[in-house]
Amino acid sequence: MKMIRKTDFIVIGILILAAGLIFFFNSVILDTSGDYAAVYVDNTLIAKYPLKENTDLIINGYGGGTNRLIIEDGKAHIESASCPDKICANQHAVSKAGETIVCLPNKMVIRIISTDDGSDEDTDFIAK
Structure with missing residues (x-):
């Protein structure tokens, strides 16, 4: 040895x-903190929500599925989901630019972006 x-x-x-x-x-x-949570359903931008404002909303996903998005204390997380595996609801809260939460069955993506994020919002970042 x-x-x-x-x-x-x-x-x-x-x-x-x-x-x-x-x-x-x-x-x-x-400093990679994000400013907005961009919500995509079926690869289409639905809305952008500021992380500075506390928000509780239901996102209607693909095929009638739903996800409950909670934004509080500058972080976003999925509280509950109608999908069978609940992987999106078990992910940690996201707050830094570039972090994502994905629900594949509902085709829903939460992407954290910053105001100086130079990316094109029409850019396809989901592999099909």
């Missing part, structure tokens, strides 16, 4: 430090 050398500990320490710095930079330094 090989002995662990001092250089192995140094390499492991450098890797842990690099991972910690990347995590710190992404979560603290970069």
Whole structure:
């Protein structure tokens, strides 16, 4: 069996430090907070709701399915859904630009966007 050398500990320490710095930079330094929750049903933008305003609404999805969207404290989450698997309701709340909540059976997507988000709203971001 090989002995662990001092250089192995140094390499492991450098890797842990690099991972910690990347995590710190992404979560603290970069301000990626979103401003709006864009609601798409069947790849069509239905509405945009500001994350600064508390909102409780029912989204009518594809085929008569429904999702209850709650926006509070600058975060959006699905409280309940009519889909059989409830994966969308079990996802964590989203608040950073680019984060999404997806309900495949109801063809509903909640996408967090910022005001300076240069993306075209007509861009198809759903793989079909």
